[in-house]
Amino acid sequence: MALKLMYRSTFIDVDECISDGSETGSRATSPARLPSGTSPDMRRRGLPVRSKSAPALAGNGRDEIGGMNLSLSALAQRAEQFHTLLRLKGKEEFSEMPSPQGRRLSSCSESSTDVMSLASGDPGFVRSISTISSNTISTPCSVGSAGHPDLCRRPCMYFAAGKCSNGAACDYCHMNHDGRTMHLDKRQREFLSKIPNEKFLALILHYLEAKANDNGFRSAANELLQLLRGFAHLASNEPIVLPELPTKMWSKLDYMLKKMTFQSLVSLAMKSNSGSDFADQMSDAMSRMRQSLTQ
Known part of the structure; x- marks a missing residue:
């Protein structure tokens, strides 16, 4: 089922459409809920609907709504990409669960090429998720990352800020750490x-x-x-x-x-x-x- 976001009457609305483009029964608009002078067909075609309290829009206003709808379309696409990222991350964590022979520790050379190919056409998407999981995205290896997460050194603050000049020679960990490091008071x-x-x-x-x-x-x-x-x-x-x-x-x-x-x-x-x-x-x-x- 495709997810479509629309800008209507100063609100973000959701249209759930099946593959043939028809509207599902769960999202069918009741005539009793429509403002006066509005037909259900306007809802189905995604036309902007004005509430009773909203003033009528001039031509420029309609153009502005069209631009907002384009932005919302991109937002829905990024949401689907992010959902795929979370599924890939879940598979990666499952594959690293402890085995009877011993726990598998991550190494710096491991990366997820699937996630990179997913977002290869959207550099902004890669930047936005880089702070979520440095284990998932290909990152520079460092000496301090060896044995992550149990045996590595503490996280590199400069790498987290995107400006570690030591690179692979850094004595601190360049991989993702969930939660804060515990210290005695x-x-x-x-x-x-x-x-x-x-x-x-x-x-x-x-x-x-x-x-x-x-x-x-x-x-x-x-x-x-x-x-x-x-x-x-x-x-x-x-x-x-x-x-x-x-x-x-x-x-x-x-x-x-x-x-x-x-x-x-x-x-x-x-x-x-x-x-x-x-x-x-x-x-x-x-x-x-x-x-x-x-x-």
């Missing part, structure tokens, strides 16, 4: 800073192991997790004992740590008092983990 950071370093690392390790198991990349993360266990003075299979925290603080902290990405938790652990050697080893292990998952 000042009170939570101060509270964690008072926990002994080994217990703090054990706390972060608890959430890292849970995320690796839930997202299907435990084997790829094994080197990093074992490294963190060593600095937390925990044996390979030793259970993690979480620090005792006030109930109110623990509830909020647990929520935030569960919402943070794997990369964000690793960055939080690297800010501990374990020294620069620990941070360098964690960074190298994280890089090798990204490479193993994106090859």
